[in-house]
Amino acid sequence: MTYQCTILTAASGKRLTKRYRDPRQKPDDYDAGYLFTAQELEFDTLARFAEALECLQPNQCLIRGAVKADARADVEAGCEVRRLAYDDEDGPAAFEAVDRNWIVLDADKTDAPFDERCVESCITAWRQSLPPEVRGAESAFFLSASSHLSPHVRGKLLVSLTKPLSNADAEAWASAHGFDGSVCRTVQPNYFAAPIFDGCEDPLKGFRGAFWHQGPPATLVPPPPKGGTGARTTTLAKREAIPAQGEVLSARAIALADAIQDRWLEGGRVEGNAWLHLAGWCLGKGWKKGELAALLEQLDADEPEPRKVVEHRHILGNARAIEGPGGAREWLGDSFAAVDAIIGHDPTMAAWADRRADRFRSPLE
Numbered sequence: 001m002t003y004q005c006t007i008l009t010a011a012s013g014k015r016l017t018k019r020y021r022d023p024r025q026k027p028d029d030y031d032a033g034y035l036f037t038a039q040e041l042e043f044d045t046l047a048r049f050a051e052a053l054e055c056l057q058p059n060q061c062l063i064r065g066a067v068k069a070d071a072r073a074d075v076e077a078g079c080e081v082r083r084l085a086y087d088d089e090d091g092p093a094a095f096e097a098v099d100r101n102w103i104v105l106d107a108d109k110t111d112a113p114f115d116e117r118c119v120e121s122c123i124t125a126w127r128q129s130l131p132p133e134v135r136g137a138e139s140a141f142f143l144s145a146s147s148h149l150s151p152h153v154r155g156k157l158l159v160s161l162t163k164p165l166s167n168a169d170a171e172a173w174a175s176a177h178g179f180d181g182s183v184c185r186t187v188q189p190n191y192f193a194a195p196i197f198d199g200c201e202d203p204l205k206g207f208r209g210a211f212w213h214q215g216p217p218a219t220l221v222p223p224p225p226k227g228g229t230g231a232r233t234t235t236l237a238k239r240e241a242i243p244a245q246g247e248v249l250s251a252r253a254i255a256l257a258d259a260i261q262d263r264w265l266e267g268g269r270v271e272g273n274a275w276l277h278l279a280g281w282c283l284g285k286g287w288k289k290g291e292l293a294a295l296l297e298q299l300d301a302d303e304p305e306p307r308k309v310v311e312h313r314h315i316l317g318n319a320r321a322i323e324g325p326g327g328a329r330e331w332l333g334d335s336f337a338a339v340d341a342i343i344g345h346d347p348t349m350a351a352w353a354d355r356r357a358d359r360f361r362s363p364l365e
Contacts (some may be wrong), residue, residue, distance in 0.1 A: 253302035
């Protein structure tokens with residue numbers, strides 16, 4: 001059995017990992033840009049695949065997708081490409097969905113205790129809580145870049161599979177078992193590069209490599225779509241996570257839509273990862289998904305492509321609360337300060353938002 005993957009590399013000096021200037025303080029956010037070179041790799045064992053991930057540089061990440069045939073010549077020549085799986089008016093996409101005989105299970109939130117003094121035993125104990133399909137499977141676990149700040153086990157588990165899974169089936173299985181299924185999408189970054197500790201020492205130095213577990217490949221059976229037992233389709237998989245529409249826009253949502261409207265439609269597209277982070281940032285500040293669904297309705301009111309509207313809502317359905325802006329910071333550019341004030345509900349900005357809301361207030365309020 002062989003394992004194929006795609007590695008993206010951002011420009012030198014860009015980061016696809018966290019940088020700490022103090023190991024006990026909040027790190028600098030990712031700073032990757034949107035252009036990458038790509039390399040397709042093949043390994044004859046999962047162990048060699050895991051070893052390659054251990055060696056990823058701070059400006060590199062893993063994606064599930066493959067390079068499209070019509071983009072291969074440019075990619076092999078070292079040209080930079082955008083991280084897109086769908087063509088848009090700015091040009092063709094360079095990547096496409098493929099079935100893979102491996103899955104990355106992103107365990108960002110667990111109940112398993114974590115202690116820097118006994119890292120391996122904590123991971124071993126966490127493994128016993130995994131679904132039986134993957135508990136004893138051939139796999140490699142990598143600690144999260146922020147594991148040293150968490151009282152619980154956090155990280156990514158690379159698992160060998162008996163047969164290739166589609167993106168939709170991999171995401172459905174992961175989400176159904178409490179993992180972040182979004183990392184199973186075509187061009188969603190999987191961050192494996194070790195964090196940077198600038199002027200300070202990593203509290204988990206020596207533990208950033210793979211924690212290996214021998215075993216047979218896992219057989220994963222995706223859950224049936226809700227409301228039936230038939231075959232899962234990509235459309236059904238997306239609909240499961242879409243929040244309800246028709247919510248009334250709050251003053252904050254109206255102000256936020258105003259603040260990012262131009263950026264949202266710039267170039268006729270929105271970066272999926274930026275929207276995922278923006279939604280997660282709002283959720284982390286106490287926003288409700290219904291409110292974000294209403295915001296999204298306003299933002300997508302002028303979106304000409306129905307496919308993108310569905311994609312944006314699917315991303316929202318899978319968004320989880322995060323502590324900061326993540327990849328949305330760079331995407332927002334000059335709008336960041338205004339958005340930061342609105343999301344954090346700065347009193348001055350809140351008063352401004354309330355005044356703005358008078359022009360847009362729904363009769364349902």
